[in-house]
Amino acid sequence: xxKVFSGVQPSGDIHIGNYLGAMRQFVALQEDYECFFxxxxxxxxxxPQDPIKLKENTIELAGLYLAIGLDPKKxxxxxxxxxxxxxxxxxxxxCMTYFGELSRMTQFKEKSKGKETVSxxxxxxxxxxxxxxxxxxxxxxxVGEDQKQHLELTRDIAQRFNNRFGETFVVPEPMILKFGxxxxxxxxxxxxxxxxxxxPNNRINLLDEPSVIKKKIMRAVTDSETEIRLDWxxxxxxxxxxxxxxxxxxxxxxxxxxxxxGQGYGTLKKELAEVVIDKLTVIQxxxxxxxxxxxxxxxxEGAERAQAVAEKTLREVKEKMGLILKD
Ligand code: AQP
Numbered sequence: 001x002x003k004v005f006s007g008v009q010p011s012g013d014i015h016i017g018n019y020l021g022a023m024r025q026f027v028a029l030q031e032d033y034e035c036f037f038x039x040x041x042x043x044x045x046x047x048p049q050d051p052i053k054l055k056e057n058t059i060e061l062a063g064l065y066l067a068i069g070l071d072p073k074k075x076x077x078x079x080x081x082x083x084x085x086x087x088x089x090x091x092x093x094x095c096m097t098y099f100g101e102l103s104r105m106t107q108f109k110e111k112s113k114g115k116e117t118v119s120x121x122x123x124x125x126x127x128x129x130x131x132x133x134x135x136x137x138x139x140x141x142x143v144g145e146d147q148k149q150h151l152e153l154t155r156d157i158a159q160r161f162n163n164r165f166g167e168t169f170v171v172p173e174p175m176i177l178k179f180g181x182x183x184x185x186x187x188x189x190x191x192x193x194x195x196x197x198x199x200p201n202n203r204i205n206l207l208d209e210p211s212v213i214k215k216k217i218m219r220a221v222t223d224s225e226t227e228i229r230l231d232w233x234x235x236x237x238x239x240x241x242x243x244x245x246x247x248x249x250x251x252x253x254x255x256x257x258x259x260x261x262g263q264g265y266g267t268l269k270k271e272l273a274e275v276v277i278d279k280l281t282v283i284q285x286x287x288x289x290x291x292x293x294x295x296x297x298x299x300x301e302g303a304e305r306a307q308a309v310a311e312k313t314l315r316e317v318k319e320k321m322g323l324i325l326k327d
Pocket of ligand 1: 008010023197
């Protein structure tokens with residue numbers, strides 16, 4: 001069976017961009033692939049985190065994975081730092097990655113822009129991501145558009161390793177949705193919706209109360225015209241709202257545009273709020289039904305399964321690179 005790996009950072013509130021761009025796909029994939037889904041807490045540490053909040057976010061994200069419909073009998077769900085092989089392989093891969101390659105990463109440039117200091121971890125983040133993926137001999141990686149460049153680097157590293165040390169890693173392929181892979185901010189629709197944006201109104205979180213969802217959508221930035229049409233260049237705000245409507249209802253985008261043609265922005269926003277509230281209420285109910293003990297049990301069992309696979313790959317890599325194995 002082909003393997004799938006993906007991770008989400010517990011770096012803040014999980015929003016509909018994470019869900020529509022990546023997590024929603026995971027649920028369908030669990031039926032046909034051997035899936036590993038991870039709470040990538042080590043990645044979250046690349047920018048400063050409040051330790052108490054990080055722990056809360058980690059358990060919350062694991063609960064959300066279950067609440068959206070992942071079945072721990074079908075998938076391996078675990079916390080990245082529970083499997084030490086991720087950090088170990090990341091080091092080995094760092095020794096095979098060029099400084100120039102990491103310097104070209106757009107996410108690093110964006111996240112370090114205007115900052116007086118940035119961690120070395122933020123710079124080497126793509127190597128940790130490559131380790132996450134390559135440890136499981138992953139064939140497919142379902143991610144949002146913003147992770148495409150990191151995936152390309154992962155492929156380059158895997159090929160470089162295989163060329164130098166012999167066939168070892170599966171060279172993974174990204175699975176990026178053709179539509180909805182980049183959900184935009186509600187307050188500035190030229191930027192992507194993001195957990196770390198300082199303005200909480202930029203995003204709708206999966207666990208937002210209905211009244212908050214409605215308020216955020218009604219305040220979403222549009223434009224000074226009145227016409228509803230899909231036009232990313234001139235009307236990114238309206239185009240984003242239409243896209244979210246289409247993704248949550250399963251209606252084709254053309255159908256959605258026709259439905260709202262000739263109506264005001266207020267109607268689009270009101271109806272969108274109802275659709276989003278309806279969908280998120282189901283996830284929120286599932287989430288509330290989970291006990292912390294159950295989530296921890298799933299994560300423990302997941303880590304044991306993941307560790308067995310990861311350790312095997314790591315041993316092979318160490319051996320090929322010339323390290324002496326302890327046993
Ligand atoms: N706006 C988005 N639209 C579509 N997909 C998105 N993803 C993130 N934002 C959008 C996808 O969600 C998955 C998990 O993301 P991540 O936790 O790895 O972090 P990120 O990509 O850096 O996204 P965030 O939410 O903006 O987090 P912060 O602010 O902490 O950096 C990935 O598959 C991502 O592509």
